[in-house]
Amino acid sequence: MNKPVRNDLNLSVLLISFCMAIFSLNVIADTDLSAREIMERVDEESRKSTDSAFTRMKLTTCKYGKKDGKIKCAEKPRVKLVENAQINTGIDDKDTKSVAIILEPASERGIGMLSYSYDDSDRDNETWLYLSALGKVKRISVRNSDDEETESASIFGTEMTTEDQESGKLDDYTYELLEQGKFRGRDVAVIESTPKPHRLSKSSYGKTQSWIDTERFITLKVQMFDKRDNPIKKLEVGKVEKINDVWMGRSLTFFNTVSNRLTNMKLEAINFDMDIKEEFLTQRALTDQAFREKYLKDLRKQAK
Secondary structure (H helix, E strand, C coil): CHHHHHHHHHHHHHHHHHHHHHHHHHHHHHHCCCHHHHHHHHHHHHHHCCCCEEEEEEEEEEEEEEECCEEEECCCCEEEEEEEEEEEECHHHCEEEEEEEEEECHHHCCCEEEEEECCCCCCCCEEEEEECCCCEEEEECCCCCCCCCCCCCECCCCCCECCCCCCCCHHHEEEEEEEEEEECCEEEEEEEEEECHHHHCCCCCCEEEEEEECCCCEEEEEEEECCCCCEEEEEEEEEEEEECCEEEEEEEEEEECCCCEEEEEEEEEEECCCCCCHHHCCCHHHHCHHHHHHHHHHHHHHHC
16 A cells, blocks of 8 residues: 555656756746847836836835935935826837826826837937926927936936836847846846947936846846946835736835935836827826816726
8 A cells, every 4th residue: 555655756756856847947948048138028028017007106205314224214205196197009019108197295286297208219208297387398308419418307306217217229228147146035137238329328327237037027126327337326126016917016216326315116006908098198188187187087987
C-alpha cells in the first residue's frame, strides 16, 4: 500500500519541478528582452489605463522633510480633487486626448487642463490650461531652443509636469539596460532613457532611470536627472493593483529633490470602458461650464 503512494508523490514532484522549470524559462524569456523592447511593453500596458477611462484623483502637495526616518509633510499640504476623462485616438490608438478639471478646493473649482499627446515624434504634444478666475485659455507651448533651459509646465501647481505625464514617442530616446535584480521583492530591469538631440532641447531632463517590473511591465520607480547629470526629481509608485485586467499604481509620489517638495497622486476611483465623446475633449469643455457639467454628469452616472 505504501509503494503506490511514494510513486504518486514522486510523480507529483516531477510535475511540480517541470512546471517550475517552465515558469523559470518564461521569466528568463521576459527579462531577456532588450531595453527598447521592455519600454515598448511598458508603453503598451500604460495605454490600457488611458483607454476610455474616467478617473477621480486626489493631489496632495507640500514641502517635505524626514522625521524618525520617514518622509513627512513639513507644512500644511495643499489638496486638490480632480476629475479626468481620457481616450485613445489616432493610428492604432497610440494618441491620447484628456481633460482634467479641478473640483476642490472651491476657490479653484473649474480650473482645467486639456492635453493631446501624439505618438509621432514629429508632432509636438499640445496642452491648454484654463484659469476660471481669468476666464482665459492659455496654450502651453513647447520650447525648442538649445540656448535656454526648458521647463515643462506644472500641472495645477504640483510637482508633476506635462512632460511627466507623456507617453509614446519612444523613438525620441535611446535606451540602455543598466542592471537586473530585485526591487521591493519584484524582479526589475533598470533602464536608462536618454533623449536624442532633437528631444533634448524640449526636455527638462538629461536622462531618466526607470525600475521596471519585468512581469507586469509597470514602472515602480523613476529617477530624473538634469542636463548636467544631477539628480533633481524622482517618482515612486505605490499600491500596485490590477483593475479591469490593467496593472497600475493607485498611489504615485513625485519628489522634487531640489526644492524638497512632493506631490502625491492618489487614484480615488477609476472606471474603464466609459462612453467618452471625443467632442467633449475640446477647449469648449474648459470654457463652457454648462457644456462641461453635462458630460461630467453623464460620466458620473456611468461610473455608478
